[in-house]
Amino acid sequence: GQNIDQPTEMTATEGAIVQINCTYQTSGFNGLFWYQQHAGEAPTFLSYNVLDGLEEKGRFSSFLSRSKGYSYLLLKELQMKDSASYLCAVRDTNAGKSTFGDGTTLTVKP
Amino acid sequence: GAVVSQHPSRVICKSGTSVKIECRSLDFQATTMFWYRQFPKKSLMLMATSNEGSKATYEQGVEKDKFLINHASLTLSTLTVTSAHPEDSSFYICSARSTVQKWEQFFGPGTRLTVL
Numbered sequence: 001g002q003n004i005d006q007p008t009e010m011t012a013t014e015g016a017i018v019q020i021n022c023t024y025q026t027s028g029f030n031g032l033f034w035y036q037q038h039a040g041e042a043p044t045f046l047s048y049n050v051l052d053g054l055e056e057k058g059r060f061s062s063f064l065s066r067s068k069g070y071s072y073l074l075l076k077e078l079q080m081k082d083s084a085s086y087l088c089a090v091r092d093t094n095a096g097k098s099t100f101g102d103g104t105t106l107t108v109k110p
Numbered sequence: 111g112a113v114v115s116q117h118p119s120r121v122i123c124k125s126g127t128s129v130k131i132e133c134r135s136l137d138f139q140a141t142t143m144f145w146y147r148q149f150p151k152k153s154l155m156l157m158a159t160s161n162e163g164s165k166a167t168y169e170q171g172v173e174k175d176k177f178l179i180n181h182a183s184l185t186l187s188t189l190t191v192t193s194a195h196p197e198d199s200s201f202y203i204c205s206a207r208s209t210v211q212k213w214e215q216f217f218g219p220g221t222r223l224t225v226l
Contacts, residue, residue, distance in 0.1 A: 035217075040220075041220070043154070045214060045216075102153045
């Protein structure tokens with residue numbers, strides 16, 4: 001099975017940098033995803049890591065360490081619209097299904 | 111980009127009735143679709159994996175006879191909540207995995223079900 005942990009809530013200031021951590025314990029691993037979800041809406045894809053290291057995409061970067069079962073999502077130059085829930089999801093090796101963490105609610109303040 | 115639609119977006123029904131939710135991949139073929147349920151301020155809970163042309167694989171604790179899933183074509187999967195009760199009220203989200211880009215899931219906009 002999968003066990004995914006991420007902080008429940010975080011607060012940061014507009015223009016700043018925030019790092020959202022995710023740790024996981026899994027029987028199989030076939031990639032880690034980060035999604036952004038605004039209230040009442042479906043998740044939108046942010047990043048995908050299957051190999052160790054940092055993936056950068058604009059203001060968002062995601063890091064993975066498979067040996068440590070650890071990932072983080074880094075958001076730079078925070079904007080008010082970045083206030084949302086950020087979901088970490090791990091895909092297992094069997095059915096290809098993903099298990100989601102409970103999400104981190106990020107509040108960006110002026 | 112790949113688009114997944116869900117219909118209806120909102121539905122209110124009486125207790126005991128059945129509700130069908132459609133999930134369509136609009137511009138790509140999806141051999142696999144996933145159905146999730148999400149409670150307020152909680153994450154997505156996988157209900158079942160739907161494979162085109164075969165029976166769905168349900169997660170532990172999800173009643174097969176209550177949540178009927180049909181994946182009749184490469185672009186359509188349906189979830190039918192049978193004999194709905196107030197505790198079935200939730201946000202139901204589907205996602206589809208492309209036959210080409212198998213690593214990525216594309217999510218539908220979700221369906222808000224309210225059972226009175």
